[in-house]
Amino acid sequence: MAGERILVVEDEGDLRALISAYLGSEGYALSVAADGEEALARWQSDRPDLIVLDWMLPRRSGLDVARQIRAARAQTPIIMLTARNEEADVVLGLELGADDYLVKPVSLRQLAARIRAVLRRAGSKANSDEPIELGNLEIDASAHVVQLAGQPVSLTATEFKILLVLAQNPNRVFTRMQLMEASTGDYFEGYERTIDSHISHLRHKLQAADLIQTVHGIGYKLMPPGR
Numbered sequence: 001m002a003g004e005r006i007l008v009v010e011d012e013g014d015l016r017a018l019i020s021a022y023l024g025s026e027g028y029a030l031s032v033a034a035d036g037e038e039a040l041a042r043w044q045s046d047r048p049d050l051i052v053l054d055w056m057l058p059r060r061s062g063l064d065v066a067r068q069i070r071a072a073r074a075q076t077p078i079i080m081l082t083a084r085n086e087e088a089d090v091v092l093g094l095e096l097g098a099d100d101y102l103v104k105p106v107s108l109r110q111l112a113a114r115i116r117a118v119l120r121r122a123g124s125k126a127n128s129d130e131p132i133e134l135g136n137l138e139i140d141a142s143a144h145v146v147q148l149a150g151q152p153v154s155l156t157a158t159e160f161k162i163l164l165v166l167a168q169n170p171n172r173v174f175t176r177m178q179l180m181e182a183s184t185g186d187y188f189e190g191y192e193r194t195i196d197s198h199i200s201h202l203r204h205k206l207q208a209a210d211l212i213q214t215v216h217g218i219g220y221k222l223m224p225p226g227r
Contacts, residue, residue, distance in 0.1 A: 003027065003028070003029060004028055004029065004049040004050065004119055005028070005029045005030075005031065005046060005047070005048040005049045005050075006023055006028045006029070006030055006031075006048055006049065006050050006051075006052060006115065007030075007031050007032070007033065007039070007042050007043060007046060007048035007050070007051045007052070008020050008023070008030060008031070008032045008033070008052045009032070009033045009034075009036075009038075009039040009042075009051060009052065009053045009054055009057065009062065009065070010032075010034070010052070010054045010081065011034050011035060011054060011056070011057050011058055012054075013034070015106070016032055016034065018108070019052065019106070019108065019111065020032055022108040022111075022112065023052075023111075023112065023115070026112055028115075031046045031048065034057075034058070035057050035058040035059040035060065036057045036058070036059050036060025036061060036062065036064055036065045037059045037060050038059075039051070039053065039057070039060075039062075039065045040060070040065055040068060040069075043065075043069060043074075043076065047076075048076065049076070049077070049119060049122075050076065050077045050078070050079065050115060050118060050119055050122075051069075051076055051077070051078045051079070052079050052081060052111070052115070053065060053066060053078050053079065053080050053081065053098070054080075054081045054082075055080055055081065055082035055083070055084060055093070056082075056083070062080060062081075062082075063092070063093065063096055066078055066080070066093070066096045066097045066098055067096050067097065069097065070096065070097035070154060070156070075122070075144070075154070075155070075156060075157055075160070077099045077118045077119065077122045077156070077157045077158075078097060078098045078099055078100075078156075079098070079099060079100045079101065079102065079111070079114055079115065079118060080093045080098040080100070080101040080102075081101070081102055081104060081106060082101060082102075082103060082104065083103070083104045084103075090194065090197075091194075091197045094194055094197045094198065094201065095197065095200075095201050097156055098156075099118050099122075099156050099157050099158040100114050100117075100118055100158070100194075101194075102114060118157065118158070121157055121158065121161045122157035122161075132164075132167045132168070134167060134211065134222075134224055134225060135208075135224075135225035136148060136149045136150075137206060137208065137211070139163065139164060139167055141164055144160065146160065146163065146206075148206060148207065153205055153206065154205070155202070155205065158198055159198055159201060159202050159205070162179060162195070162198055162199070162202065163202055163206075165179065166179075166212060166220065166221070166222035167222055169222070170221075170222050170223070170224045171221060171222070171223065171224075172221060172222075173215045173218055173219055173220070173221045174219045174220055174221065175218055175219040176195045176196070176219050176220075178219065179195055179219060179220060180195055195220075199212055199220055210223065211223065211225070
């Protein structure tokens with residue numbers, strides 16, 4: 001994994017230095033920002049492979065930064081750091097484009113593990129180069145592009161992988177844990193509940209509430225149109 005570019009956005013100087021030093025020792029190339037405006041400038045100039053983004057920042061919040069990045073249709077993976085662990089706050093962060101989150105105080109080993117997992121699923125290749133067509137929805141795994149009625153749909157790396165896993169296995173029922181492991185390759189305590197948020201966001205973006213169906217008491221499956 002060495003060599004990927006990580007942008008660390010954290011206004012607390014000691015924590016920013018600690019995270020940067022640890023990730024540097026893991027072989028990542030680091031850039032840093034101390035506020036939201038600097039974060040956006042660094043994102044535009046450095047084009048990092050992943051952003052570690054604090055929620056509470058001066059000048060522009062982490063949520064605003066994530067919102068603007070996603071508004072630009074960029075799929076740069078984002079891991080959000082937050083002192084807020086209320087479910088509504090976590091869901092809000094995910095819906096604005098975060099791929100994962102960690103609640104402070106941050107375990108550096110866990111952060112590094114999350115970074116590896118998110119980068120792995122962001123860079124994972126599809127089993128087939130052939131686009132998957134589901135009615136007016138087309139998924140081109142090799143190009144990492146999703147189109148709805150010919151128009152591009154902006155998905156986070158996590159949303160794309162979840163959709164791809166479901167689309168490659170139509171009518172198969174996945175438990176939340178199975179879907180999480182299939183899409184991330186890892187299991188993290190407390191992460192399973194975020195699958196519901198990712199599914200909700202996918203349904204909204206794809207304008208197809210019936211495409212990904214809930215199997216009550218079990219999990220989810222993708223039902224191809226017309227089936």
